[in-house]
Amino acid sequence: MENNSQQNETNTSNKVRIAAVADVHVRETDKGKWTDYFKEVSRKADVLLICGDLTDTGDEMEAQILCDELKACTIPVICVLGNHDFEKGRHKLIRKILQSDNVHILDGECIVIKGIGFAGVKGFGGGFDNHMLSMFGEGAMKAFVQEAVDEALHLERALARLEQENEGIKKIAVLHYSPVSETVRGEPEVIYPFLGSSRLAEPLERKKVIAAFHGHAHAGKMEGKTANGVKVYNVAKHILLKEGYTQPYFILEV
Template identity: 75%
Template sequence: MEETKRTRIAAVADIHVKETDKGKWVNWFKEISKQADVVLICGDLTDTGDEVEAQVLSEELKSCTVPVVGVLGNHDYEKGRHKLIRQIVQNEKVHILNGESVVVAGVGFAGVKGFGGGFDNHMLSMFGEGAMKAFVQEAVDEALHLDRALARLDGDYPTIKKIAVLHYSPIKATVVGEPEAIFPFLGSSRLAEPLARRGVIAAFHGHAHVGTLEGEAAGGVKVFNVAKPILQKAGYTLPFYMFEV
């Protein structure tokens, strides 16, 4: 019986490309292309949310010969130019998801930036001032967008294996290492709710630079914090995490 081909996914987050980074990522993308079938970039593509940084990244990505799937992060929103950044980076081989899904190399990817709000029994609730309700609503909306993206994969490809691509964390375990006082700004358990319900096999995120590499959401969903500083600290010479589906 012929063995089913496995899809090799290389994941990283928080690459924070700067205007001065021209040429810095060429060899990294060339090497990653040799080892992976798909590259995930889980937010904070740029350092200050500037379109010049996005143009640098777009040029560097020309060295990548495999498809790229990504989401934007909070740094990409810093100057309100997130739509422009997405437009600059995205092309027929680079998919920047915002509540959407895409099938690449036989795997379904659903992506959102996500948002904060806290975890488990310490999740913020929809109560109090309008500003606080708006904060919570943002996390609710992001979770709904993720659920809808996964639902579309279910509808169009009912047997496909699904991966969630996020910037903010869906679980507490992968932000442990950061100061506990800032946990509410690093992710939200609301993002975890669609993962088990939609049969996601793994979720990747970043944002928490001194968090924890691996964790697990309800339903046994594997969660990986692939922030570049975490991978470097863990001894990855070329900072990307390999996952086979």
């Protein structure tokens, strides 16, 4: 894994190059801003993951701008939605606008591209490790925890489907919220419960995922792992730029 400025444009190995970014926060004023970016990613990678917060304010016009910009991308694109995409309650419309033969928006679904299985969910908050919120107390608190439980179950089922239909396949998880505390370090600890949940790590370990990608924590850390060693990458655009990437995308060869 190298800084993307050093990646060869021609893939001479049998490995699949997975580019990943999160939190692109496309705005209505971004017309033309992303075209060169998507052209470059298409030269350097075989698949592109966009891990949520595709739009800035959850507006369908922002989604349309991103849709137009993505026409410059000549490799398959896999996305999940983020919390910003839900802001105006138009997330279903955003998904409809972006979904195409080349752009796949996953929400508890899975897809196989170039022999790699991808499962995607938005995920949710709830806290990490011994500080996870429990299903106890007021109805509103129980509903908050239930959302995290449901997202973890959706991820588990998508990964299980990949296993059932493709024995021995390598699996990648695409998330928006983090499954581990390690990749949110740098954010204020008081907001950890709103940045992710360890419940998302459980299916990653049970289904032996080789790597998980997420965003959301703009001030977090780029690399971490679950307790059993599953690699986790926070590919928020802000972190990649801070790490010195000439263009905000991370590449993992699988």
